[in-house]
């Protein structure tokens with residue numbers, strides 16, 4: 125007697141998701157799918173709007189990391205107004221945007237680690253769901269919970285100072301930025317005695333990583349082997365191979381570390397990337413054309429970035445990067461190590477914020493530039509969750525005529541489906557009863573990729589879950605909700 | 607006084623309104639003293655387990671699942687609040703109301719630059735597991751009665767906090783002029 129298990133809703137990635145798992149007569153997992161169930165149609169309805177609206181409009185696709193969409197579209201529009209392909213802005217223009225971006229990385233990574241990952245780590249994926257959330261953390265370790273709130277707050281305040289608002293700001297405009305950083309704003313981040321201070325944040329980020337490393341020592345087997353499978357990895361890197369989350373060239377390596385995309389200009393991304401459409405998900409499946417649909421899929425995000433980058437251009441994060449590399453080898457395909465990579469990036473973001481705050485270019489009045497108008501532009505950025513592509517074409521009336529986007533979570537579509545399959549098989553094959561812990565384990569694997577809603581739904585706790593067991597004739601045998 | 611029970615939902619929103627709620631920062635610890643959460647992404651409760659006093663809705667209705675969810679909230683909450691531009695007016699997703707749905711689907715899956723030369727079978731997602739997309743995006747009050755509206759995209763954390771305290775304690779809400787805005 126076969127059965128079908130549904131986990132719903134799982135995650136929001138510009139929409140909600142659900143997992144279905146089909147189990148055959150022998151009790152083996154036959155098929156598993158992560159369905160993305162929401163569709164917006166942005167590519168079409170943005171046509172006809174003036175191009176300068178794009179950076180303000182598109183971010184409303186995702187309120188979890190709006191800054192990423194804001195900046196990726198601003199970078200594409202920079203090309204259209206002739207401000208160059210990523211390096212043509214004024215120093216103030218580029219650095220204000222970088223500060224905004226690293227603020228975003230810092231708040232998003234903190235939120236993800238403390239609110240999402242830590243409960244599973246602290247209490248175990250099969251522990252009491254009532255405790256397995258940030259309120260449980262507050263009860264178990266109040267200091268950690270307060271730190272979590274304040275780290276996120278710091279990142280949000282940086283965004284407010286650069287973009288004007290914490291969520292859906294307007295800082296980036298075609299060819300630059302609409303404000304600089306006042307001395308008073310700067311000092312509020314550098315000199316505050318309370319923890320709202322850049323030096324504190326570097327220290328706290330290190331503390332979070334130490335917490336993780338302590339956990340790793342005791343749970344090496346779980347962290348190393350849970351949902352572990354080979355894949356390609358893609359990200360932007362700076363021209364010299366350094367980690368750079370704001371701008372760079374596209375690089376991808378395969379599961380053994382061989383380069384399969386050789387530091388190419390992302391203006392040409394259409395030469396390298398396509399997306400497959402499947403009938404059961406609104407989210408497409410990107411792949412590298414050179415390797416084909418079957419083999420060309422890749423991972424993006426923290427794990428991928430630390431696989432593609434040669435080094436990290438800030439000292440504390442670089443030291444941690446070296447240790448991480450020496451322990452995990454040249455290419456890291458271990459899903460749960462994404463948390464480790466994410467915390468190293470959190471330190472890097474804090475170091476970058478501190479250094480940028482000390483840069484007097486941020487007080488310059490030279491904010492915007494432009495040049496020869498172009499008909500098409502591509503903007504790519506490393507969002508907290510990975511590489512994010514925006515492309516726009518415009519006509520002579522300044523109206524958008526074509527728009528294409530590949531968002532970070534879409535890039536991770538195939539890997540998340542693999543992860544679901546891996547864990548479903550490992551946990552459920554041949555088992556008579558499906559427990560809450562097994563279902564949560566499936567989500568733990570998805571959660572490592574930090575898909576958008578998961579971070580939102582997890583902000584305070586657990587994703588709601590419902591499973592239905594159905595026999596091959598569609599009869600409902602059992603229903604369970606936690 | 608018994609704690610008020612609140613529930614929250616994100617329909618077709620971007621989750622920015624929920625994130626703005628999170629921006630009340632450390633007050634979150636006070637909030638737990640003031641109210642009790644029921645069905646919400648904030649906790650573990652997937653189905654209403656009792657009647658709630660206050661329901662906060664983010665996002666409008668884009669598909670049949672959103673409608674279903676909203677009706678469920680109306681049934682189970684004494685007071686229902688539309689939080690943010692999307693719930694109040696459809697927001698950014700409602701821009702698609704000017705274009706036939708089929709054109710939106712074709713642009714995304716058949717004509718876009720990364721699909722047009724490789725979607726040989728002309729697949730547009732249509733699996734029975736996927737909810738049905740509505741012809742238009744609807745604001746919440748066109749589906750059910752809504753009692754209050756909190757403006758902003760998203761409303762500021764302060765506004766959300768003040769509204770909650772007001773609803774939970776019965777005090778009078780002061781809506782400063784600058785909070786009545788749609789961005």
Ligand code: SF4
Nearest residue numbers: 619620622690691692
């Ligand atoms: S109102 Fe704005 S912030 Fe709220 S869900 Fe809609 S787009 Fe997002």
